[in-house]
Amino acid sequence: MATENATATSTSQITREETTQLRRVSADLPPTPPESEHSDAEKGEATKPSDYPLPPDSKAPTEVIEVDKKTPDGWLPRDPRLIRLTGVHPFNVEAPLTDLFNEGFLTSPELFYVRNHGAVPQVQDEEIPDWEFSIEGLVENPITLTLKDLIAGYPQITCPITLVCAGNRRKEQNVVRKTKGFSWGAAGVSTALWTGTMMQELLKVAKPKRGARYVCMEGADKLPNGYYGTSVKLNWAMDPNRGMMLAHKMNGEMLRPDHGKPLRAVIPGQIGGRSVKWLKKLIITDKPSDNWYHIYDNRVLPTSVSPEESANNQAWWMDERYAIFDLSCNSAIAYPAHEEQLCLVGAPEFYRAKGYAYGGGGRRITRVEVTLDKGKTWRLANIDYAEDRYREAAGTELFGGTIDMEWREASFCWCFWNIDIPLAELRDAKDIFVRCMDESMTIQPRDMYWSVLGMMNNPWFRVTISLEKDYLRFEHPTQPALIPGGWMERVKAAGGNLANGYWGEKIGSEDAEGPVEEVAKEIKMTKDGLNTTITIDDLRKHDKEDQPWFVVNGEVYDGTKFLEGHPGGAQSIVSAAGLDATDEFMAIHSETAKAMMPTYHIGSLDEEGKKALSGEDVQPDPSAAPTPTFLDSRNWKKAILHSKTTVSWDTRIFTFKLEHDAQTVGLPTGQHLMIRLRDPVTREAIIRSYTPISETSKPGYMDVLVKIYFDSAERKGGKMSQAMDSLPIGHFVDFKGPIGKFEYLGNGLCSVNGAKRNVKHFVMICGGSGITPIYQVFRAVMQDRQDPTRCTLLDGNRLVEDILVKEELDAFARDNEERCKLLYTLTKAPEEWDGLRGRIAGPLLAEHASKEVLGTEKGEAMVLICGPEALEKACHKALLENGWSDEELLFF
Ligand SMILES: Nc1nc2c(c(=O)[nH]1)N[C@H]1C(S)=C(S)[C@@H](COP(=O)(O)O)O[C@H]1N2
Ligand SMILES: [Mo]
Numbered sequence: 001m002a003t004e005n006a007t008a009t010s011t012s013q014i015t016r017e018e019t020t021q022l023r024r025v026s027a028d029l030p031p032t033p034p035e036s037e038h039s040d041a042e043k044g045e046a047t048k049p050s051d052y053p054l055p056p057d058s059k060a061p062t063e064v065i066e067v068d069k070k071t072p073d074g075w076l077p078r079d080p081r082l083i084r085l086t087g088v089h090p091f092n093v094e095a096p097l098t099d100l101f102n103e104g105f106l107t108s109p110e111l112f113y114v115r116n117h118g119a120v121p122q123v124q125d126e127e128i129p130d131w132e133f134s135i136e137g138l139v140e141n142p143i144t145l146t147l148k149d150l151i152a153g154y155p156q157i158t159c160p161i162t163l164v165c166a167g168n169r170r171k172e173q174n175v176v177r178k179t180k181g182f183s184w185g186a187a188g189v190s191t192a193l194w195t196g197t198m199m200q201e202l203l204k205v206a207k208p209k210r211g212a213r214y215v216c217m218e219g220a221d222k223l224p225n226g227y228y229g230t231s232v233k234l235n236w237a238m239d240p241n242r243g244m245m246l247a248h249k250m251n252g253e254m255l256r257p258d259h260g261k262p263l264r265a266v267i268p269g270q271i272g273g274r275s276v277k278w279l280k281k282l283i284i285t286d287k288p289s290d291n292w293y294h295i296y297d298n299r300v301l302p303t304s305v306s307p308e309e310s311a312n313n314q315a316w317w318m319d320e321r322y323a324i325f326d327l328s329c330n331s332a333i334a335y336p337a338h339e340e341q342l343c344l345v346g347a348p349e350f351y352r353a354k355g356y357a358y359g360g361g362g363r364r365i366t367r368v369e370v371t372l373d374k375g376k377t378w379r380l381a382n383i384d385y386a387e388d389r390y391r392e393a394a395g396t397e398l399f400g401g402t403i404d405m406e407w408r409e410a411s412f413c414w415c416f417w418n419i420d421i422p423l424a425e426l427r428d429a430k431d432i433f434v435r436c437m438d439e440s441m442t443i444q445p446r447d448m449y450w451s452v453l454g455m456m457n458n459p460w461f462r463v464t465i466s467l468e469k470d471y472l473r474f475e476h477p478t479q480p481a482l483i484p485g486g487w488m489e490r491v492k493a494a495g496g497n498l499a500n501g502y503w504g505e506k507i508g509s510e511d512a513e514g515p516v517e518e519v520a521k522e523i524k525m526t527k528d529g530l531n532t533t534i535t536i537d538d539l540r541k542h543d544k545e546d547q548p549w550f551v552v553n554g555e556v557y558d559g560t561k562f563l564e565g566h567p568g569g570a571q572s573i574v575s576a577a578g579l580d581a582t583d584e585f586m587a588i589h590s591e592t593a594k595a596m597m598p599t600y601h602i603g604s605l606d607e608e609g610k611k612a613l614s615g616e617d618v619q620p621d622p623s624a625a626p627t628p629t630f631l632d633s634r635n636w637k638k639a640i641l642h643s644k645t646t647v648s649w650d651t652r653i654f655t656f657k658l659e660h661d662a663q664t665v666g667l668p669t670g671q672h673l674m675i676r677l678r679d680p681v682t683r684e685a686i687i688r689s690y691t692p693i694s695e696t697s698k699p700g701y702m703d704v705l706v707k708i709y710f711d712s713a714e715r716k717g718g719k720m721s722q723a724m725d726s727l728p729i730g731h732f733v734d735f736k737g738p739i740g741k742f743e744y745l746g747n748g749l750c751s752v753n754g755a756k757r758n759v760k761h762f763v764m765i766c767g768g769s770g771i772t773p774i775y776q777v778f779r780a781v782m783q784d785r786q787d788p789t790r791c792t793l794l795d796g797n798r799l800v801e802d803i804l805v806k807e808e809l810d811a812f813a814r815d816n817e818e819r820c821k822l823l824y825t826l827t828k829a830p831e832e833w834d835g836l837r838g839r840i841a842g843p844l845l846a847e848h849a850s851k852e853v854l855g856t857e858k859g860e861a862m863v864l865i866c867g868p869e870a871l872e873k874a875c876h877k878a879l880l881e882n883g884w885s886d887e888e889l890l891f892f
Pocket of ligand 1: 112114117163164165166219220228258259272273274278
C-alpha cells in the first residue's frame, strides 16, 4: 500500500472547517467527517488562512548521473528519481506521480518536470548578473538589458504558477494510436513560486508601435531547427490579469539549469511550451512567430488528420486556429496509486481518494467529480485551492519579490481534490473516474480526442479496481515512457477496442471491429540464425577503409565487399566506419538496397555498445578549435540558414553561413555533400545529396541551389525540397561530406573511385537541377584558361525559365568558344527559341554526343550524367548504342 508522506506541508492540506463546508453541499457524502487511514497526516493543526504553502524541502542534486556523462548535458547533476521519456538525451522527464503529489502544492525544482528540446545552455553563476537579453522589433525603444539591470530597475514579484506540458497524459493517446509525441504520464505538471518582473512592465518601457500584435520569445538553446522560440499575443502580455512574467528564481533560489537558468518566461494558464527558458529575446511583431517549434509543435490538429496527412499537407500546420495557448481543464487521480493494494481485512470504513486538477487561461476549477459507475452518478469531491492563501498574504515580501495577487481573480495553479469513499462501495465498483469543470462550465470530456501530436489529452481519468482474494488492486491507465503496465495496455492486448466509447470493454456488438491496428512495413535486414554479438571495441577497430564496419539499428554490417560497387562511392562507407549510420542509411536507401543487407550482416552490437553509440552524433563540441574547412566526413556539422534567394517560382538559392568568416566548405570539385533535415512532422531524418553552386573556395558562406518539387494534384512533391523551402531564416541545418566517387583535380586529370585518369573531352548531360554537380566541374574547367580540356554540355529542361544558372553558363561559353559547346534543349520551347527541341534521348544524343560526331578516341573522353532517373536510364541505353562503354560513363 502506498504510504502518505507524513512530512507533506500541512499548509497544503485542506482545513477541517473547509472540509465540512464542502461536505454540506455534497449529497453523496455522509454528514459526519469520516476517518480513513489516509487522514492521519491531515489531522495536524488547522491552518490559518494566511498560511500559504512554502516550498518543500529541497536538495539540489550534486552528482552527474552516469548516463548523462556522454551527452552534452554531461556537466549537469540531476535527480535519479525522474523518469526519462526520450531515452537519455535530450532530457525530458517527469517524477513518479505519487512522489510528485506527495510533495504537495509546490514542487521542488529537482522533481519539477523537464521538457528540453536539446542540450541545456551552460551558464556559470558568475555570468548570471551579466546575462543579456533584448526587447526588439516593432517598438519605439528597443532595449538591451542585463539580468542585473532587470532586477534592480523593475519591481519584483513572487507568484505561484503551475506549468503543464501540452503533452501531459499523452501516453494514453499513444496506447490508442501512436501519436508523433513521446509518452508523458500524468506527471507532466508541476508548481513553483516564481520571482521576477511582469512582462508588461518591460513592454511599457519599450513602447510597442502601432501594428504590433505579438511577442515572440527566443531561447539560447541551439536546436536542430534553430533556437527554441514561440509567441503569445501582445495584448495578453500587456494585461496584468494574465500574469506573464520573466522569472529568475524558482522557489526562492536561482533557476536550475534545466528550468531556464538564469532567466525564463513564465506564461500562466497556458501550455508550458510558451514559457521560453534561457530567454534571450523578446521580439515584438505583427505576425505570430515563424519559429519552427512554434509552427510544428503545440498544436491540436483535427482528429481526422492522420500522421501521414499531416506530413503530406503543410497547410494543417500553418492554420493558427489549431495552435494551443490556454490549457484545457484536466484532472488525475494520485490515490489510489498505480498498483496500490488495499487490504480489505481490517481496513477503515472509508478510503480517501485524492488527486490534482487544473484549468487553463486563469479559469478556476469549480468542481471535481468522481464516479464509481462509469458516469451514471457523480459525487462531489472537496477541493483545496492553496493558491488562494497567497492572495490573503497581499503585500508580503517573499524571496525578493512582493506577493501581489489579491486583486487578481485568475487561478494559475493546480488544486488538490479529495473524497472519502465508503469501502463497501469501492469494493463493488469496477473503476473510479475523476473529471473537473472550470468556471466557464467547460467539463472534461468522457472520450479521448485523439490528434496527431497527442496534446491536451483530458478525458475522464480512470483507475480500474479489481477484487483479488482479500484486497483491492488498482490500475492507472498507463505508466509513463516505455514502462509497461496500466489497464489500457491490458485491455488492448486482450483485443478490446479502446476507442469503442467504453474504455475497450465488451459491451455488445459495437466493438466487434477489434483494436486499431498499426501497420508497419519493414524490410528484414538481418541474417537468419546469426547469433554473434559484437562489442564497441571490436566495432571501433574497423573504422578504416581496409575493413569498414558500420551499425544500422544496432546491427553490425561489414561494408568491405561494397567499397567498389557502392553508388555513393567508397567514401560514403568509409565515413560511416566504426559509427552508427542508421539515420543516413534508412533515409537514403531503397527497399531493394535494404533487402541486400542480410548478406553483409555480421552480428549485433551488445547493449554496452548500443549505449555508447546512443550518446554520439550530438552537437559538435563548441569549445573545439575552429577548422579551416567546414565539412567533416564522419560527423554532422551545423550551418545556419543565412538567406534565401528566389530564383524562379520553384527554385531557390539557400545561403548558409559557415562556422567562421574564413572557413571554406571543404568540398573537392565534383563531389557532393549530404544535407539532413528532420521531417517537420514525423521527426524522421530526411537526407539528400546536394552540390553547392558557390565556388568551393568561397569563404564564410555556401550557396545551395534547390528546385522545390511542390505537391500537385497529380503527384506528391519532394519531401526534402519542400522541407527546405519552409525553413525559416536563422535555422540550423546538418551537413556531412564530402561524398562521391568522382573528383576533378584540374588540367584534365580526374579521379574515379581513387583511380586517376586523364580526360581530353567531357560530355556533360543533365536535366533540371542535375546541372548543379555538373556545373562545379564545368566551371572548374572553364575558369582555368590553361586547362585544355573540352566540354560539350547538353542541358535539358521544359521551359527557358527552367534553365538553371543559365547566365553563368552562357558567360563561360562566350569566353571559351574554342573548347566549349553549350546545348540547351527544351520540351516546351517557345516559337522564337533557336536552341534544340525535345527530350534528351537517343536521337539527340546520336546527333550531338556520339563518339563519331565528337571525334574522340577510346579512353579520351568521359560522359558525366546527372538528372532524373528516367533521363539517366534513357541516356545509358542510347550512349551504349552510340559507341560508348560503361567505363566511360559516370552517373552522379
Ligand atoms: N528555450 C526553451 N524553452 C522551452 C523549451 C525548450 O526546449 N527550450 N521547452 C518548452 C516546453 S514544451 C515546456 S512544457 C516547458 C517546460 O519547462 P520546464 O522544463 O522548466 O518544466 O518549457 C518550454 N520552454
Ligand atoms: Mo511542452
